[in-house]
Amino acid sequence: xxxxxxxxxxxxxxxxxxxxxxxxxxxxxxxxxxxxxxxxxxxxxxxxxxxxxxxxxxxxxxxxxxxxxxxxxxxxxxxxxxxxxxxxxxxxxxxxxxxxxxxxxxxxxxxxxxxxxxxxxxxxxxxxxxxxxxxxxxxxxxxxxxxxxxxxxxxxxxxxxxxxxxxxxxxxxxxxxxxxxxxxxxxxxxxxxxxxxxxxxxxxxxxxxxxxxxxxxxxxxxxxxxxxxxxxxxxxxxxxxxxxxxxxxxxxxxxxxxxxxxxxxxxxxxxxxxxxxxxxxxxxxxxxxxxxxxxxxxxxxxxxxxxxxxxxxxxxxxxxxxxxxxxxxxxxxxxxxxxxxxxxxxxxxxxxxxxxxxxxxxxxxxxxxxxxxxxxxxxxxxxxxxxxxxxxxxxxxxxxxxxxxxxxxxxxxxxxxxxxxxxxxxxxxxxxxxxxxxxxxxxxxxxxxxxxxxxxxx
Amino acid sequence: xxxxxxxxxxxxxxxxxxxxxxxxxxxxxxxxxxxxxxxxxxxxxxxxxxxxxxxxxxxxxxxxxxxxxxxxxxxxxxxxxxxxxxxxxxxxxxxxxxxxxxxxxxxxxxxxxxxxxxxxxxxxxxxxxxxxxxxxxxxxxxxxxxxxxxxxxxxxxxxxxxxxxxxxxxxxxxxxxxxxxxxxxxxxxxxxxxxxxxxxxxxxxxxxxxxxxxxxxxxxxxxxxxxxxxxxxxxxxxxxxxxxxx
Numbered sequence: 001x002x003x004x005x006x007x008x009x010x011x012x013x014x015x016x017x018x019x020x021x022x023x024x025x026x027x028x029x030x031x032x033x034x035x036x037x038x039x040x041x042x043x044x045x046x047x048x049x050x051x052x053x054x055x056x057x058x059x060x061x062x063x064x065x066x067x068x069x070x071x072x073x074x075x076x077x078x079x080x081x082x083x084x085x086x087x088x089x090x091x092x093x094x095x096x097x098x099x100x101x102x103x104x105x106x107x108x109x110x111x112x113x114x115x116x117x118x119x120x121x122x123x124x125x126x127x128x129x130x131x132x133x134x135x136x137x138x139x140x141x142x143x144x145x146x147x148x149x150x151x152x153x154x155x156x157x158x159x160x161x162x163x164x165x166x167x168x169x170x171x172x173x174x175x176x177x178x179x180x181x182x183x184x185x186x187x188x189x190x191x192x193x194x195x196x197x198x199x200x201x202x203x204x205x206x207x208x209x210x211x212x213x214x215x216x217x218x219x220x221x222x223x224x225x226x227x228x229x230x231x232x233x234x235x236x237x238x239x240x241x242x243x244x245x246x247x248x249x250x251x252x253x254x255x256x257x258x259x260x261x262x263x264x265x266x267x268x269x270x271x272x273x274x275x276x277x278x279x280x281x282x283x284x285x286x287x288x289x290x291x292x293x294x295x296x297x298x299x300x301x302x303x304x305x306x307x308x309x310x311x312x313x314x315x316x317x318x319x320x321x322x323x324x325x326x327x328x329x330x331x332x333x334x335x336x337x338x339x340x341x342x343x344x345x346x347x348x349x350x351x352x353x354x355x356x357x358x359x360x361x362x363x364x365x366x367x368x369x370x371x372x373x374x375x376x377x378x379x380x381x382x383x384x385x386x387x388x389x390x391x392x393x394x395x396x397x398x399x400x401x402x403x404x405x406x407x408x409x410x411x412x413x414x415x416x417x418x419x420x421x422x423x424x425x426x427x428x429x430x431x432x433x434x435x436x437x438x439x440x441x442x443x444x445x446x447x448x449x450x451x452x453x454x455x456x457x458x
Numbered sequence: 459x460x461x462x463x464x465x466x467x468x469x470x471x472x473x474x475x476x477x478x479x480x481x482x483x484x485x486x487x488x489x490x491x492x493x494x495x496x497x498x499x500x501x502x503x504x505x506x507x508x509x510x511x512x513x514x515x516x517x518x519x520x521x522x523x524x525x526x527x528x529x530x531x532x533x534x535x536x537x538x539x540x541x542x543x544x545x546x547x548x549x550x551x552x553x554x555x556x557x558x559x560x561x562x563x564x565x566x567x568x569x570x571x572x573x574x575x576x577x578x579x580x581x582x583x584x585x586x587x588x589x590x591x592x593x594x595x596x597x598x599x600x601x602x603x604x605x606x607x608x609x610x611x612x613x614x615x616x617x618x619x620x621x622x623x624x625x626x627x628x629x630x631x632x633x634x635x636x637x638x639x640x641x642x643x644x645x646x647x648x649x650x651x652x653x654x655x656x657x658x659x660x661x662x663x664x665x666x667x668x669x670x671x672x673x674x675x676x677x678x679x680x681x682x683x684x685x686x687x688x689x690x691x692x693x694x695x696x697x698x699x700x701x702x703x704x
Contacts, residue, residue: 145474208521368478390692
């Protein structure tokens with residue numbers, strides 16, 4: 001292909017995005033980037049100088065919610081920003097976002113980035129801050145083995161300029177192992193051991209040391225393999241985090257109160273999102289905001305004011321019932337969702353949609369790594385739908401669940417109606433959809449006038 | 459009531475494709491018929507008794523596979539070969555079939571010796587063979603379609619001491635071009651099918667249990683039929699998804 005001038009390429013890309021939106025074919029959140037990268041493969045590197053500074057956010061779980069927290073902090077600090085919408089987190093999504101950047105605005109770029117795409121995004125964008133939050137077993141058909149992702153991240157970290165700040169989860173041994181010997185690193189973690197689980201969960205993905213290969217010991221486990229860990233042989237161990245939650249009070253599904261410390265002093269925030277996983281997301285955002293020079297009172301206020309991202313513990317009202325959407329896409333995430341819904345004292349009604357499309361992972365084996373059994377005694381009804389609804393029914397059947405409390409439906413709309421019909425008036429329904437199932441559910445809700453259209457969201 | 463003694467090899471290291479689902483199927487399909495599954499977990503360092511009726515080894519990441527390979531050969535190999543010769547039932551899935559053979563040459567070229575339970579050898583290729591997989595298998599004169607998912611770099615070649623588990627109807631199978639999937643010798647089955655394998659293929663699960671009960675001396679014991687309607691629907695859905703162009 002001949003080299004197309006940058007200006008012409010960018011115009012072409014914008015026209016395509018405009019035409020796509022105009023034709024009602026979606027938000028045009030990636031198509032301009034696809035066109036632009038086709039014409040200018042280094043477009044992200046070429047456009048990156050339009051930003052005053054930039055940061056990337058990557059993880060198996062929590063990218064979108066954490067990007068929301070960080071965005072709130074930057075806005076509250078009075079800075080302009082450029083960001084990619086949730087779900088457009090490959091190189092082309094970043095390219096699309098950069099098309100709209102204007103150097104005169106001195107903006108901060110905030111990009112949530114797919115785990116496998118991170119090295120190529122970092123290579124072109126050269127971000128000032130890189131946030132690495134967690135790596136869990138996820139979509140093996142798409143990402144390959146967890147070790148593979150950890151290895152490409154390790155290579156990426158090793159080739160960073162020394163001035164780049166890496167923000168890393170001290171409590172995830174896979175993540176901390178990448179930065180253990182690196183200057184210019186800020187860590188975050190949880191010290192409040194009252195929230196520990198009694199034992200390591202089945203879906204634990206880090207049992208051996210990345211430095212020497214010996215077994216790791218977990219003195220405390222919070223989520224999956226995340227906790228207070230140390231190697232049994234070498235001196236690699238969880239460090240005292242730079243940004244740390246010292247006391248956490250969980251307030252059921254409403255959220256939590258978190259007291260902690262950053263390198264500049266104490267911080268307290270009221271979190272409006274439930275569960276310990278959201279505490280980690282907030283700490284990751286606080287550490288990132290600290291790296292960008294945002295002061296604690298502004299960070300605390302911004303985190304306190306942040307509401308749920310699309311489908312992440314989002315609550316809606318439908319037929320006089322409260323519907324909570326909890327994106328359910330990998331074992332660690334679903335285990336946290338279950339832990340969260342079990343904070344509800346009433347018998348649980350669950351609506352589970354299992355799809356097996358590319359964005360969900362085509363291999364549905366992962367549902368067998370979820371500890372659904374912990375919730376069985378609390379569950380009043382389960383309704384399942386989706387491409388692989390019967391795989392989910394089998395998961396419950398072989399877990400020992402009473403399948404007379406379970407029904408299977410062919411379409412997501414029929415499933416939703418059936419699930420709602422089982423919930424008493426004024427009660428709550430918890431929906432656990434995979435990614436594409438959540439998009440389907442969202443459009444059903446939009447048709448019924450319940451939810452907004454996601455690409456209009458900031 | 460009968461007991462089936464299961465030896466689960468490396469449950470903490472070799473469990474990446476939801477292998478515990480297969481164990482749950484063994485447990486529940488016995489329990490629903492009033493029988494009992496007694497599980498021994500044989501991790502690194504443990505030398506299991508060759509008396510177990512049923513043996514299971516699942517898949518792991520390359521790193522985990524490398525870590526357990528030597529222990530498997532040294533500490534489990536003799537018991538596995540004795541048990542196989544005595545008619546115990548065995549299921550080796552994914553990494554399991556690779557380590558059950560003569561050797562496995564990984565992506566990095568490192569050659570791992572296998573447990574020598576199946577006459578197969580495996581060498582990693584440049585690409586991974588990934589996707590829905592449907593095969594037709596004949597076991598004990600019964601022909602079934604078996605459905606699942608595959609995700610492996612290894613290319614497995616069969617020796618004269620084994621038969622393929624089945625013919626590939628849709629998907630890649632052992633090496634992407636022979637048309638064969640898996641390997642069988644007597645009561646020992648190796649396969650790349652996960653998903654996990656057994657929940658959607660209850661006839662195969664029951665066949666392994668019949669062999670295991672036979673090894674334990676319960677040769678006259680018939681397994682009563684169960685209501686497998688969820689299983690049948692899930693099997694059908696997997697077949698449909700395997701035939702969708704995507």
